[in-house]
Amino acid sequence: MADFPQNGxxxxxxxxxxxxxxRFGQPEYRARQLFDAVYPQRLTGLDSVTTLPKQFRAELRxxxxxxxxxxxxxxxxxxxxxxxxxxxxxxxxxxxxxWMPEGDGGEAGDGTEAGDNEWNRATICVSSQVGCAVxxxxxxxxxxxxxxxxxxxxxxxxxxxxxxxxRVDLERQRxxxxxxxxxxxxxxxPQFMKAVRLLVEGVGFPESRMTVSTSxxxxxxxxxxxxxxxxxxxxSLNASNDQVRSQIMPITRKWNLxxxxxxxxxxxxxxxxxxxxxxxxxxxxxxxxxHAREVxxxxxxxRCKVNLIALNPGPGIAFGTPTEKRVVEFQNMLMKAGIPAFxxxxxxxxxxxxxxxxxxxxx
Ligand code: SAH
Ligand code: SF4
Numbered sequence: 001m002a003d004f005p006q007n008g009x010x011x012x013x014x015x016x017x018x019x020x021x022x023r024f025g026q027p028e029y030r031a032r033q034l035f036d037a038v039y040p041q042r043l044t045g046l047d048s049v050t051t052l053p054k055q056f057r058a059e060l061r062x063x064x065x066x067x068x069x070x071x072x073x074x075x076x077x078x079x080x081x082x083x084x085x086x087x088x089x090x091x092x093x094x095x096x097x098x099w100m101p102e103g104d105g106g107e108a109g110d111g112t113e114a115g116d117n118e119w120n121r122a123t124i125c126v127s128s129q130v131g132c133a134v135x136x137x138x139x140x141x142x143x144x145x146x147x148x149x150x151x152x153x154x155x156x157x158x159x160x161x162x163x164x165x166x167r168v169d170l171e172r173q174r175x176x177x178x179x180x181x182x183x184x185x186x187x188x189x190p191q192f193m194k195a196v197r198l199l200v201e202g203v204g205f206p207e208s209r210m211t212v213s214t215s216x217x218x219x220x221x222x223x224x225x226x227x228x229x230x231x232x233x234x235x236s237l238n239a240s241n242d243q244v245r246s247q248i249m250p251i252t253r254k255w256n257l258x259x260x261x262x263x264x265x266x267x268x269x270x271x272x273x274x275x276x277x278x279x280x281x282x283x284x285x286x287x288x289x290x291h292a293r294e295v296x297x298x299x300x301x302x303r304c305k306v307n308l309i310a311l312n313p314g315p316g317i318a319f320g321t322p323t324e325k326r327v328v329e330f331q332n333m334l335m336k337a338g339i340p341a342f343x344x345x346x347x348x349x350x351x352x353x354x355x356x357x358x359x360x361x362x363x
Contacts, residue, residue: 009066011154277304281322304340
């Protein structure tokens with residue numbers, strides 16, 4: 001896989017900016033000014049960084065050290081308020097990010113109607129790779145294969161691009177970030193984690209408002225548990241036994257469910273934190289009462305909740321979406337066993353913005 005290009009200042013941490021200040025013979029406080037301009041202030045070009053001398057800005061620019069942001073190429077608006085953004089990187093590669101406004105009346109996914117405070121709460125879903133190599137059989141992103149990793153600046157740049165486009169004032173609006181777009185974040189672990197740290201320390205997002213989803217890259221789940229600053233963890237379970245899971249998620253042949261559930265059981269949760277298990281329901285494949293019983297056994301003893309997602313269909317996907325009735329029956333079986341289970345309402349299905357539908361579709 002091709003590696004990512006380094007582009008400009010976005011994605012550099014304080015230490016790296018400090019190194020740059022030194023290299024250009026500038027005092028240390030210039031590094032702080034750079035950091036403040038790039039992250040908390042979200043400035044989109046050295047032109048606006050008026051705290052820095054013109055001469056220094058010109059030198060930076062000459063060295064290729066602009067504040068280079070990914071750009072929004074296209075946007076698609078759903079009838080439910082969701083917006084899908086096609087975002088271009090410096091080298092022309094594109095990924096997708098999704099903006100999901102939510103009503104203020106309840107937890108995400110409970111079907112709450114958007115009320116007066118509709119814009120006071122929202123979720124941004126960002127991508128971690130161009131495409132994905134994991135090859136889950138129900139996911140449109142898989143059809144692209146993986147082109148390259150995104151660097152930290154490109155990952156957090158999607159967040160900033162969407163915040164700026166939506167003119168979000170983070171003091172007044174509550175925004176969650178989910179790393180659930182295109183790609184497998186744990187196969188791009190160092191850059192993903194660097195983006196997290198810059199979002200927390202720089203842009204000012206609390207780690208508690210971020211969630212990362214993994215298909216189950218076991219060694220990285222252990223690494224992630226040891227991080228001093230980290231988002232919440234979601235694991236794409238999607239099947240209740242190895243036989244079904246290998247069919248729909250070939251990665252199961254490398255890391256089976258026993259290894260996955262052991263990593264989940266050993267995951268060091270913070271106070272009141274839960275692991276989220278995501279479970280895409282595929283009609284007649286993994287959605288029977290027997291499967292629900294197996295899920296109950298699998299997650300026994302883990303402080304968790306289960307998010308059920310009825311398959312979002314797409315061209316080239318050989319599975320069907322279960323009926324509402326089957327979904328609710330599955331949910332009820334988990335609830336009766338004492339496992340919190342939520343049915344995630346599809347967001348932006350009409351514009352191909354829902355889970356598993358991100359494919360850089362521009363038609
Ligand atoms: N690669 C990571 C994160 C992105 S996918 C992962 O797989 O966890 C985010 C979620 O969407 C995953 O839980 C995945 O199982 C789910 N998903 C993928 N394709 C889907 C589809 N067609 N319909 C509904 N959910 C889907
Ligand atoms: Fe990749 Fe996640 Fe899609 Fe699987 S579901 S192919 S891991 S993006």
